Amino acid sequence: MSKERKLNIKVPVLARVEGAGALRIKIRQGRIKQAELDIFEPPRLFERLLIGRDYHEVPDMVARICGICPVAYQMSAVSALEGIFGLDPGARVRAMRRVFYCGEWMQSHALHIHLLALPDFLGFDSAPAMAKAYPDEVRRGLALQALGNDIIRLFGGRSVHPVGACVGGFHHTPDRPSVRQLLDKLQASLPQAEALLRWTAALDLPEDDQDFCSVSLTHPQDYPMIGERMVSSSGLDIGIEDFEDYVNEYQVPHSTALHALLHGETYLVGPLARMNLNQARLPPATRELLAECSIRFPSRNMYHSLIARAAEIHLALTEAIRLLEEDSDAQPLRVAPQVRAGTGFGASEAPRGLLYHRYEVTETGTIASARIVPPTSQNQARMEQDLVTSLENYGLQHAADALQLRAETVIRNYDPCISCATHFLRLRVEHD
Amino acid sequence: MDSDTQPKIALHKFSSCDGCQLAFLNLGAGLLSVFEQFEVVHFAEAGPVADDVPVLISFVEGSISTPDDLARIKQVRANSRYLITIGACATAGGLQALRNLADDDGWVESVYATPEYIDTLDTVTPIRAHVPVDAELWGCPVNGTQVLNALHACRNGTLPVVEHDKVCLECKRQQTVCVMVTRGLPCMGPVTRTGCGALCPGYARDCYACYGPAENSEDGILRDRFAGLGLNNKQIEHRFTSFTSAAGMTRDVNRRKGTE
Numbered sequence: 001m002s003k004e005r006k007l008n009i010k011v012p013v014l015a016r017v018e019g020a021g022a023l024r025i026k027i028r029q030g031r032i033k034q035a036e037l038d039i040f041e042p043p044r045l046f047e048r049l050l051i052g053r054d055y056h057e058v059p060d061m062v063a064r065i066c067g068i069c070p071v072a073y074q075m076s077a078v079s080a081l082e083g084i085f086g087l088d089p090g091a092r093v094r095a096m097r098r099v100f101y102c103g104e105w106m107q108s109h110a111l112h113i114h115l116l117a118l119p120d121f122l123g124f125d126s127a128p129a130m131a132k133a134y135p136d137e138v139r140r141g142l143a144l145q146a147l148g149n150d151i152i153r154l155f156g157g158r159s160v161h162p163v164g165a166c167v168g169g170f171h172h173t174p175d176r177p178s179v180r181q182l183l184d185k186l187q188a189s190l191p192q193a194e195a196l197l198r199w200t201a202a203l204d205l206p207e208d209d210q211d212f213c214s215v216s217l218t219h220p221q222d223y224p225m226i227g228e229r230m231v232s233s234s235g236l237d238i239g240i241e242d243f244e245d246y247v248n249e250y251q252v253p254h255s256t257a258l259h260a261l262l263h264g265e266t267y268l269v270g271p272l273a274r275m276n277l278n279q280a281r282l283p284p285a286t287r288e289l290l291a292e293c294s295i296r297f298p299s300r301n302m303y304h305s306l307i308a309r310a311a312e313i314h315l316a317l318t319e320a321i322r323l324l325e326e327d328s329d330a331q332p333l334r335v336a337p338q339v340r341a342g343t344g345f346g347a348s349e350a351p352r353g354l355l356y357h358r359y360e361v362t363e364t365g366t367i368a369s370a371r372i373v374p375p376t377s378q379n380q381a382r383m384e385q386d387l388v389t390s391l392e393n394y395g396l397q398h399a400a401d402a403l404q405l406r407a408e409t410v411i412r413n414y415d416p417c418i419s420c421a422t423h424f425l426r427l428r429v430e431h432d
Numbered sequence: 433m434d435s436d437t438q439p440k441i442a443l444h445k446f447s448s449c450d451g452c453q454l455a456f457l458n459l460g461a462g463l464l465s466v467f468e469q470f471e472v473v474h475f476a477e478a479g480p481v482a483d484d485v486p487v488l489i490s491f492v493e494g495s496i497s498t499p500d501d502l503a504r505i506k507q508v509r510a511n512s513r514y515l516i517t518i519g520a521c522a523t524a525g526g527l528q529a530l531r532n533l534a535d536d537d538g539w540v541e542s543v544y545a546t547p548e549y550i551d552t553l554d555t556v557t558p559i560r561a562h563v564p565v566d567a568e569l570w571g572c573p574v575n576g577t578q579v580l581n582a583l584h585a586c587r588n589g590t591l592p593v594v595e596h597d598k599v600c601l602e603c604k605r606q607q608t609v610c611v612m613v614t615r616g617l618p619c620m621g622p623v624t625r626t627g628c629g630a631l632c633p634g635y636a637r638d639c640y641a642c643y644g645p646a647e648n649s650e651d652g653i654l655r656d657r658f659a660g661l662g663l664n665n666k667q668i669e670h671r672f673t674s675f676t677s678a679a680g681m682t683r684d685v686n687r688r689k690g691t692e
Contacts (some may be wrong), residue, residue, distance in 0.1 A: 014481055018450050044447065044528035054672060060640055061674070064527050065574060111457060115478060126479025128467035139461060146460045157631040159458060160451040161642070164635050172635035282578020328509045 016116040016126070018068055018417050021049040021077070023407060025387065027396055034180040035412065037380055048372045049431040055166060055365045057082050061425060062372070063161045064416055065229075068111070071104035072350030073151060073372075074165040074227050076357040080345030081167045084361050085337040092331040093169040094226075095323045096155065100165070101225045101348070102316035105149025107159060108269070108351035109309040109316075110285075112415045113200070114141030117306055120409040121203060137199065140192050144313060146312055147189055151320055154182055164279065169334035193314040194289060201293035205303040206409075210351050212382060213265060214273035214298070217349055223281045224274065224313055233298070240347040243356050249373060259381045260373060261366055266382040267376045269353025270414065271308035272299065283322070286315045302386060305413055313369060339365040350375050352417050376417045383414050439587055440487040442474035444508050446501050447493030447528060447556065452519035453477055453493055460575050466583070483507075489514045489586045491579065495521040495529060495678070497556045508639040509563035514586040517559045518579060520572035525642050525678025529556040533677060538545050543555050558678050567591045572642035572675045578627065595627040596647040602630035611638055618658045620672055623649035645678035 019219030022038030045256050047400055055230020063070035075097060082089060083194060107346045114137075115127040124130040131138040149159035154174050213234050216363035217227030231237050238246060249260045259268075279287070290297070320417045341363040347356050360369040390402060390410045398406070437667040443453060456463060457478065472478065472487045483504075490512035509515055517523045525532070529649060532555045559565055569578045569592070582592040599621035603610065608630060617638035621630070624639050625646040632639045651672065658668045 016477065018477060045531055046527075048534075049527065051529045052666070055666065056472060057640075057670065057674075060642075061527060064451070064572065064675075067449040067454050069595065070451070107458075126467075128464055128472075129479070130466050138464070142460045142463065149458055157635050158573075158628075159573065160454050163632050163637065166637075240610050370554070397624040 007191040009070050012182070016119065016412055018116075018415075019367075021339065023387070023411065024245075025391070025407060030396055031249045032388045032391060032396070035391075037387075047372055050359075050367045050370045053367050054336075055359075055361055056369060058367065059167070060161070060163070065372070065374070066162050068108055068417060069104060069350045069352065069355075070161050071156075072348055072355050073357075074162075075101060075348045076346040076350075076355045076372075077359070078165060078167050078346070079348065080357045080359050080412050081225055081361065082337070083344035083346065084342040084359065085340060085344075087166070087168060087192050087335060089169045089335050090331050093333055094328065095337070096170065096328065096333060098154045098222075098225055099151060099320045099323050102320040103154075103159075105225075105316040105351050106313050107146075108148070108319075108415075110141050110148060111219050111312075112307060112351075113196075113309050114145070115140055115385050116415065119217045120209070120405070120412060121205060121303075121306070121312050129375035130272055136354025140196060140251065144189065144192060144196065144317075147185065148316070150182060150185065154178060168337050169332070170294055171334065173329075175332045178331075179327070179330070181209045183321065183324050186317060186324070190317060190321075193317045197286075197289055197307070197310040197314050198293060201290075201295045203300070203306070205306065208302060208390055208393055210302060210386060211300070212302075212386075213262065213267040213271050214276040215262060215267045215354060215378075216274045216277045217347055217354060218278065219281065223278050223319075224349050227348070230347065230354065231399040232262065233273075233276060236262070236309075237300065240356065241345045243345065243347070244358070244371070247356075247373065247378070249377065260378045261381060267378065269378050270305065271353075272302065272305040272353070273353065274309060274349060275299075275308040280339070282311075283315055283318045285318050286311060288291075291315060294416055302390075302410075302413055309415075339363070350417075352376060352415050353378060374417065376414075379414050379416065383411060383416070386414075397431055438469065438471040439489070440473050440485065440526050441470045441476075441483070441583070442472070442483070442490045442508075442512070443476075444474065444483065444490055444492050444493065444504070445476065446559075447497045448494030448519065448521045450493070452522075452571075453577050455518065455579045459580075462576070462580070470583070470587075472670045481662065483625050484511065484569075484630070486511045487513070489516060489583065491582075492517050492559050493519055495525050495558055496562055497528065497552050499553065502553070502562060505559060505562050506507040510552045514561065516582050516586070516592070517558070518574045520570065520642060520644065521570040521673045522559050523679075524676035525556050526572070527675055529558075530673065532556055541554070544635065552681070556678065559598050561678075567594060569594065570625055570644045570676075573595050573617065575628070575659055590620050595625055595643075597626050598622060598646040598649070599624045599626045599630050599633070599643070602626040602628075603633050606630055606634065607636065610631045611636065612657075612661075618661055618663055618667050619669075620654075620671055622654050623651055623672075640673045640674065640690045643680050 024036045026034040057076040062073040062077050065073050119130050152159040156164035164172050216230045217224035218229050219227050219229045248262050279297050343360045345358050356373040358371040394406050472480050473482045490508050520526045558597050585592040611617040619638035620641035621639040624641045625643040627643050
């Protein structure tokens with residue numbers, strides 16, 4: 001095919017991502033000259049509208065940044081605010097927050113795997129279309145998504161913008177019969193989570209090894225969810241209070257989501273980065289299951305993110321069962337804060353990756369400033385880099401629709417949360 | 433059912449968190465059933481993309497905040513027999529509409545270093561401010577029951593029943609102990625529309641009005657009560673202006689429409 005061919009591809013709305021944005025790819029002389037992920041999230045200015053609010057309003061307000069990962073926003077926020085007040089909510093609150101978070105990983109990952117990503121790899125344009133050929137697999141996925149929502153509902157009343165979390169713990173303590181009922185359901189679902197991981201590990205995913213720096217939180221014993229230190233595959237190991245010294249956010253003309261670089265380099269956050277950095281902290285059952293599959297982490301193949309998500313569903317289910325079984329009424333699920341002025345930092349691993357919050361609070365508990373860095377902003381520069389590498393590896397001589405599908409697959413594979421960061425995704429491939 | 437007889441539906445997203453679309457995406461096997469009974473022509477997150485096709489029902493999530501949104505919502509209206517707004521953003525502006533109330537102009541500048549790249553309208557507005565809306569489903573977020581009721585009502589040629597009762601009534605039905613009376617919490621239940629199932633008082637906390645204003649609310653009396661509980665004027669104002677601050681733009685219309 002001639003290198004001089006002129007080609008314009010336009011996709012008004014990219015399907016199967018959370019929100020919408022635009023992609024602009026320019027190909028000249030058989031090379032990609034420009035690959036930009038255009039993000040037109042109408043700015044909702046959360047960092048500004050929090051100013052002047054009472055600290056206790058923050059968890060309910062920041063949840064509204066994202067309908068798919070509200071728990072992540074609530075957990076990063078309460079961690080930061082508790083840091084300011086010098087409040088340790090205790091082992092039981094920490095354990096139950098982890099269960100709450102497990103629910104979010106399960107529902108978000110199951111949604112992404114089945115409704116957003118898998119149709120690309122199995123050759124369908126939507127999950128309902130895929131369900132005709134893979135009815136059992138799709139139903140299993142939707143059941144695991146529902147189970148994650150059940151966990152969130154136990155603590156929060158509803159799975160989208162749950163109402164249970166507060167600074168100091170939870171407003172409400174679940175009653176024992178409800179916990180027992182959910183535990184039975186979780187235990188009965190373990191075989192489904194195992195089957196999902198085995199199935200995804202055996203899928204014929206594209207081979208596309210790339211060089212990238214993985215970044216995640218870290219914890220001495222556990223696979224990280226809420227944490228105080230972050231590490232990278234390049235040897236970084238810092239407290240999250242130093243996040244802004246290492247990560248620079250900058251604005252680009254084509255996006256309302258700020259881009260972020262670590263020491264001037266792109267980096268990856270999310271399930272693959274977590275799995276690459278924290279395999280030693282997987283629960284034994286998940287580690288043994290992975291060992292039986294042909295997949296090996298750390299992996300440099302971005303498409304292994306799908307398998308990492310399936311492994312994290314298994315991990316989340318295993319962890320939720322363990323923590324709920326160990327739970328007792330010995331400690332309260334809420335500790336009252338002593339309000340004082342200060343600046344606090346909170347970080348947690350949203351389903352899509354590290355979510356950083358910083359708040360400054362006055363002595364009466366009013367928010368004086370807020371900084372929120374969502375995972376999709378951090379991945380955005382890496383996604384653009386991946387587009388160039390992946391499409392060039394794939395071969396720019398391919399037909400326009402094949403190039404378009406591959407470009408969309410690359411973006412969808414990151415599970416970009418465009419509600420957190422983006423809106424309209426348009427793809428224009430220009431050859432000249 | 434083949435596609436000639438399946439009613440066509442669409443879901444359009446504007447400025448929002450995507451949480452109300454999850455009322456569909458969290459239906460489990462029910463989602464597959466919706467796709468069997470209806471031809472879903474546009475629902476980007478679920479896969480189908482055809483945003484300029486005439487449909488029986490368009491569900492609209494999100495508020496209007498950019499010049500592009502304005503053009504798009506007019507096209508959606510022209511293509512839809514029924515236009516149903518889902519959630520606080522589409523129905524009453526959502527949290528982002530708080531910037532309408534800002535007394536300084538520096539909001540965009542405070543978040544973005546180069547504000548001239550940011551193309552937004554001066555205000556954030558609900559859908560009703562721009563095109564006629566057939567029914568408004570309140571809630572931040574709406575739930576599966578609300579969207580399924582609307583789907584099946586419109587399919588049968590009628591409009592969904594929209595709740596106008598106060599959260600207080602739902603608490604009484606559930607025999608939930610009143611958190612304001614027993615614990616002195618500044619609960620918005622007396623002036624907030626139900627539909628959530630009175631979740632917050634059931635979870636031992638005060639309602640924060642995410643379902644918007646109820647009919648014939650005695651706002652003044654509740655403000656006085658909050659002052660009596662020790663809230664200052666700013667705190668009282670915040671209780672009444674969070675998730676549905678642009679509700680005034682739609683409230684009269686809803687009262688007039690009643691429960692049609």
